[in-house]
Amino acid sequence: MFIGFDYGTANCSVAVMEQGQPRHLQLEGNNTMIPSTLCAPTREAVSEYLFKFMGVKPTDQLGEQVLRRAIAANRDEDIELAKGDMLFGQAALDLYLSDPEEVYYVKSPKSFLGANGLHEVQISFFEDLVTAMMSNIKTQAEGALQQSIEHTMIGRPINFQGSGGERANEQAESILRRSAVRAGFKSVEFQFEPVAAGLEFESTLTEDKTVLVVDIGGGTTDCSMIQMGPSWFKRIDRQSSLLGHSGLRVGGNDLDIHLAFRQLMPELGFGTQTQKGIDMPISQFWNPIAINNVVAQGDFYANANLAVLDQLRRDAAQPEKLARLIKVYHEKLGYQLVRKAEECKIALSERTAQQVTLHELADALSVDISQSEMAAAIESPRVQISQLITEAVEQSGVRPDMVYMTGGTAKSPVLRETVEALLPGIPVVSGSYFGSVTAGLARWAEVAFK
Incomplete structure (x- = not known):
């Protein structure tokens, strides 16, 4: 049995082929998508839980070393793990939101996997994280x-x-490959996400077209210029149909982070000054919400940074705002701030203004954000996305017959207007924003594994 597996930055989903059509499987209750999140009592609990309750052993000496250290650290803290102590998806998010100080929470580990400068121990730990998530998804899919x-x-x-x-x-x-094998898959293959989305869109075509696929997901934006249509259906060798690719780690998470930075962090002191008229250091307001940057998160939540934050509060012309930043430090609220920005972004795709409440930081604290303010806040990632579109067109040397936009973030009116402005007169269409990659992966799996 084979599946198409979209291990996404924001969500994960899987699909199987039945009677020539992809079917998405339920992974969390009745939901076919499960948020890419994990929650455990401690960081070290992940490796121990994977071994103790999910039956997944380390595959090398480094993995065994990580496991031994994890078990020792948990015993030092008198933590005895029980089945059910590690949660995934919405259940993990709900637990984190209810008590962020008392749990270890990870969102979108896929964002970290290609990071520069990772030590071998960090890579081994990330492998444990991904393995745990993949193993849970495989178990749920097999149950379905x-x-x-x-x-x-x-x-x-x-x-x-x-x-x-x-x-x-x-x-x-x-x-990803090692994690999938450890999770129990015997054969593991990969396909570019925009190509997979294109394969799903291709199934709707009745004549050949040259299509620019723009896949704007939670963590990355990928563009592929593809020749597709009836002439290409189920051909094993598609190399000559792939005319150009571009991609970068810029996506929905980046829009959320930039929106939080420009519109929410001023309530925590961003843009203010000390009593002597010196600007507050920008990094202290960027690092807590840079949830896709391991180094930034480590710098902000380091023990030594608390003394720096306390000094900033004493020096501040508006110390009450810096006190809110310190509360983010103590209660690990960075993820919550980004989530509020994400919810605001989604709301602003359908309305002109939205209020964001920040009651976790202060009673009755809220921020009103308009569509135009959001557009200004996300200008930097918007420009990066537009450059990727231009790069794919120039690399292919052709203009597309149409543009197919997919990925959850592609629903943004600002980004759709960007595409239309870059390629005037070319039809822009969309299908399943959230399911096209998974469906296309299932279609390609049918070709690859037959």
């Missing part, structure tokens, strides 16, 4: 099918990381 799954076609972005080039891509894909 009532049969075992041996083969998987996993989607991957064109580039996992903004820098690092092919070395970063190899590192990230290697982590």
Whole structure:
């Protein structure tokens, strides 16, 4: 049995082929998508829980070392794990939101996999994180099918990381492959996510077209210029149909982070000054919400940074705002701030203004954000996305017959207007914003594993 597996930055989903059509499987209750989140009592609990309750052993000496250290750290803290202590998806998010200080919470580990400068121990730990998530998803999918799954076609972005080039891509894909094997898959193959989305869109065409696929997901934006249509259906060798690719780690998460930075962080002191008229350091307001940057998160939540924050509060012309930033530090509220920005972004795709409440930081504290303010806040990632579109067109050397937009973030009116302005007169269409990659992966798995 094979599946198409979209291990996404924001959500994960899987699909199987039945009677020539993809069917998405339920992974969390009645939902076919499960948020890419994990929650455990401690960071070290992840590796121990994976071994103790999910039956997944380390595959090398480094993994065994990580496991031994994890078990020792948990015993030092008198933490005895019980089944059910590690949660996934919405259940993990709900637990984190109810008590952020008392849990270890991870969102979108895919964002870290291609990071530069990771030590071997960090890579081994990320592999444990991904393995745990994949193992949970495989178990849920097998429960839905009532049969075992041996083969998987996993989607991957064109580039996992903004820098690092092919070395970063190899590192990230290697982590995903090893994790999938540890989770129990016997055969693991990969396909570019925009190509997979294109394969699903191709099934709707009655004549050949040259299509620019623009896949704007939670963590990456990927563009592929593809020749597709009836002449290409189910052909094993599609190399000559792939005319150009571009991709970068910029997506929905980046829009959320920039929106939080420009519109929410001023309530925590961003843009204010000290009593002597010196500007507050920008990094202290960026790092807590840079949830896709391991180094930034480590710098902000480091023990030594608390003394720096306390000094900033004493020096501040508006100390009450810096006190809110310190509360973010103590209660680990960075993820919550980004989530509020994400909810605001979604609301602003359908309305002209939205109020964001920040009651966790102060009673009756809220911020009103308009569509135009959001557009200004996300200008930097919007420009990056427009450059990727231009790059794919120039690399292919052709203008597309149409543009197919997919990925959850592609619903943004600001981004759709960007595409229309870059390619005037070319039809822009969309299908399943959230399911096209998964469906296309299932279609390609049927070709690859037959």
